Amino acid sequence: MRVHKLTFAALAVAASLSLTACQGDEDGTGQSAPSSASNAASAGGGSGSGGADQGGAADSAGKSSGGKDTAGGDAKTANGTGKCRTDELEITASDQSISDESEGTVVVEFKNSGGGDCSISGYAGVDLKTSEGPLSAERAGQQTGPGTLKDGESTFFGITYPLNDTGGSGVRITGLVVTPPDETKSVTIDWPGAATLPVTDGSGSPVTVGPIGSAGQGG
Numbered sequence: 001m002r003v004h005k006l007t008f009a010a011l012a013v014a015a016s017l018s019l020t021a022c023q024g025d026e027d028g029t030g031q032s033a034p035s036s037a038s039n040a041a042s043a044g045g046g047s048g049s050g051g052a053d054q055g056g057a058a059d060s061a062g063k064s065s066g067g068k069d070t071a072g073g074d075a076k077t078a079n080g081t082g083k084c085r086t087d088e089l090e091i092t093a094s095d096q097s098i099s100d101e102s103e104g105t106v107v108v109e110f111k112n113s114g115g116g117d118c119s120i121s122g123y124a125g126v127d128l129k130t131s132e133g134p135l136s137a138e139r140a141g142q143q144t145g146p147g148t149l150k151d152g153e154s155t156f157f158g159i160t161y162p163l164n165d166t167g168g169s170g171v172r173i174t175g176l177v178v179t180p181p182d183e184t185k186s187v188t189i190d191w192p193g194a195a196t197l198p199v200t201d202g203s204g205s206p207v208t209v210g211p212i213g214s215a216g217q218g219g
Contacts, residue, residue, distance in 0.1 A: 081119045081148055086185040088114025091178050095192040096158070096215075104163050106193045107215045108178055111154040121146040125179030126159055126209045128191065131172040135197075140208040147213055156215035161207045162198055170196035181212060 090111040097104040108126075112118055121144060126137035137159060149155055164170040173195060179186040200206055 081117045083182050084110065084112060084118035084120040084149055084180060085114070086180050086183050086187060088112060088118060089180060091180075091187045091189060093159075093176055093178075093189055093192050097163075097193065102163060102165070103160050104193050106159040106161070106176070106191070107156050108159065108176075109154050109156050110149070110180065110212070112149045112151050115151060117148050117150050119146055120149050120155060120181060120212055122181040123209060123211050124157060124181055125177075125186070126207070127177040127186075128161075128173050128197075128207060129175035129177065129188070130197065131174065134177070135171075135207060136205060137207040137209040138205045139211075141210040141214055143211045144213045155213050157212050158210045158215040159193075159207065160210075161193065163194055164196045164198040166198050168199065170198050172196050 090113050091108065092111075093106050093108045095104070096107045108124065110120065110124075123139050123143065128135040128137070140160070147155070159176075173191045173193070175188050176191045177186050177188050197206060
């Protein structure tokens with residue numbers, strides 16, 4: 001009987017050790033699965049939708065919003081043409097004054113030489129260089145709506161100024177600075193009108209500029 005008891009006790013111990021080993025293997029398997037999932041999540045974050053793919057989308061969005069097709073760059077107008085730029089325009093001026101008038105008129109021409117149609121509207125910036133310093137023209141006349149300036153064609157606007165018939169030397173005009181609408185780059189050209197302006201009290205600019213496409217409406 002003692003032999004049988006010892007045998008049963010030995011079997012019980014062996015069974016207990018075997019059960020413990022099995023539980024240890026199961027625990028190890030259960031712990032290794034989360035580790036593999038974590039590695040997969042890390043790999044997915046580096047090259048999946050949360051990583052490089054999102055970075056690519058951000059780059060595409062940045063290029064779309066920061067390119068020339070937006071309002072902060074060379075934005076296109078509603079009719080699909082880009083705005084006329086200073087470098088694409090040939091800017092000239094001519095004297096169109098009528099005799100026996102108290103005011104003189106200079107007409108400025110914008111000729112599209114950019115190789116494609118462009119859109120232009122509003123008022124150009126106009127400054128006269130004078131012996132007393134720069135003189136900015138004031139806007140006058142009814143502004144026209146957006147217009148398309150086809151390649152090789154021209155649009156015009158007028159500058160009206162008082163003639164110096166006072167008999168005095170007046171204020172000498174030395175040049176004309178023109179800035180196309182919606183542009184910051186200016187062009188300086190020769191002033192084709194009368195050589196001087198009458199001296200004023202400085203209460204306002206005696207020079208006015210009409211809108212694009214309406215030469216002669218600046219007075």
